[in-house]
């Protein structure tokens with residue numbers, strides 16, 4: 103395989119400090135609130151370095167938006183259901199370094215292969231596929247333009263070059279200063295791409311962040327283009343766990359945390375946070391004694407963080423700026439996940455994950471029986487299939503049942519053979535816990551470090567200059583929070599790598 107040229111190789115964002123102690127002293131304590139990717143990552147790094155950590159998770163299980171639960175289907179079989187398909191991209195360096203603690207070879211992840219973007223055949227657009235592009239930034243762009251059915255070279259004359267080059271000029275400070283005031287829709291309007299190019303390449307992408315273009319910051323959109331494409335030296339390939347997230351991630355992470363001396367307490371809802379004088383922080387927990395610790399990492403999702411801070415008047419008095427910024431945090435669009443246990447299967451040529459464009463509700467289709475061990479076993483025994491439908495930004499007024507019915511109709515319009523699937527069981531949920539990235543919020547979005555001493559934030563909604571998003575943002579902010587605790591305790595930081603922080607043309611006009 104061709105090596106990626108030096109400037110595009112992973113950037114060492116935080117380097118190890120062998121001159122500093124690896125472990126902290128015996129008195130260092132921390133409470134981490136929230137047991138999703140961010141909370142588990144922060145707790146693990148702290149526990150490995152000798153901090154006495156308790157991880158508090160409100161739900162009965164770890165995982166947050168990658169949580170799992172048991173379900174008995176109408177045929178009597180017991181299955182593990184999850185919150186939804188997740189792609190583990192290869193430039194998620196921080197997350198992958200944490201996952202390597204479970205298996206240095208990452209043997210529980212496998213390449214999902216092609217990742218087509220499709221529209222219903224009646225629209226007449228061939229699917230777009232991002233696999234097997236060169237890994238070197240810029241070459242990947244040239245290859246995409248040359249091979250993509252969504253670009254006709256003649257049409258490129260109409261593209262606004264200044265706007266298009268903003269992706270290559272990405273800079274974590276200047277891009278936000280210049281573009282955060284307007285929406286991704288305005289940016290896409292001014293780019294001048296054909297309707298097809300816009301639908302196939304950009305609209306699906308914006309939805310993947312649980313936002314619609316009209317309410318999504320253009321700066322955020324450019325940051326995502328840099329992270330996933332124009333600055334990404336790993337190609338657009340993604341991996342997925344070979345089995346459900348409980349088996350592959352959360353049970354092994356719990357064992358590892360406990361091995362390092364951490365306490366993992368599920369079913370423990372933090373209800374308020376209080377500065378506790380020189381001792382640090384107190385966390386009131388529903389129906390249980392309060393917890394005290396020198397350091398606090400809050401790794402809850404946006405609605406839960408707003409609620410927790412609103413119920414913490416002593417925190418608001420100590421850090422009024424932080425309380426105001428948290429109260430103003432925008433939410434993303436509501437989203438819906440429906441898992442269908444079916445008799446029959448779709449065409450064997452369908453990809454395990456397909457992005458869908460220009461449907462009112464449906465944004466992606468995942469074939470779990472071709473991805474995940476438990477679903478594969480269930481499907482094999484019944485000659486069936488496990489099909490998961492996602493709507494990442496669904497019409498807010500419609501009910502869950504209407505949305506599921508609409509997604510099923512849209513699936514049949516996309517893949518006609520899906521009309522023959524007989525749904526034996528279905529599990530669907532509508533959620534409102536995705537973060538919003540509305541125009542104009544960047545300056546007030548809180549970062550990891552806060553003006554409440556000893557309190558750090560982590561999660562996919564937390565501002566951070568390291569190129570990252572979604573699960574990788576959760577991991578990066580968590581390790582940044584843990585590093586700040588280690589700094590205060592006199593220990594060396596956990597190293598972190600990222601893709602190059604700025605676009606290839608940043609700094610050139």
Ligand SMILES: Cc1cc2nc3c(=O)[nH]c(=O)nc-3n(C[C@H](O)[C@H](O)[C@H](O)COP(=O)(O)OP(=O)(O)OC[C@H]3O[C@@H](n4cnc5c(N)ncnc54)[C@H](O)[C@@H]3O)c2cc1C
Pocket residue numbers: 135136137138139140141158159160161164165166167168185186187188189190370371372373401402403406407410439492535560561562563571572573574576
């Ligand atoms: C359907 C779907 C598909 C996705 N696909 C992808 C993908 O392909 N790639 C990707 O990178 N990302 C994807 N994501 C996004 C990814 O799931 C999130 O970015 C990531 O899981 C966020 O982790 P987190 O730890 O920040 O938040 P969360 O996972 O939301 O964790 C927060 C935790 O805090 C807990 N909590 C809340 N309140 C309290 C309280 N008061 N006390 C104690 N605990 C509390 C919650 O129960 C939860 O466990 C997807 C998300 C969804 C929903």
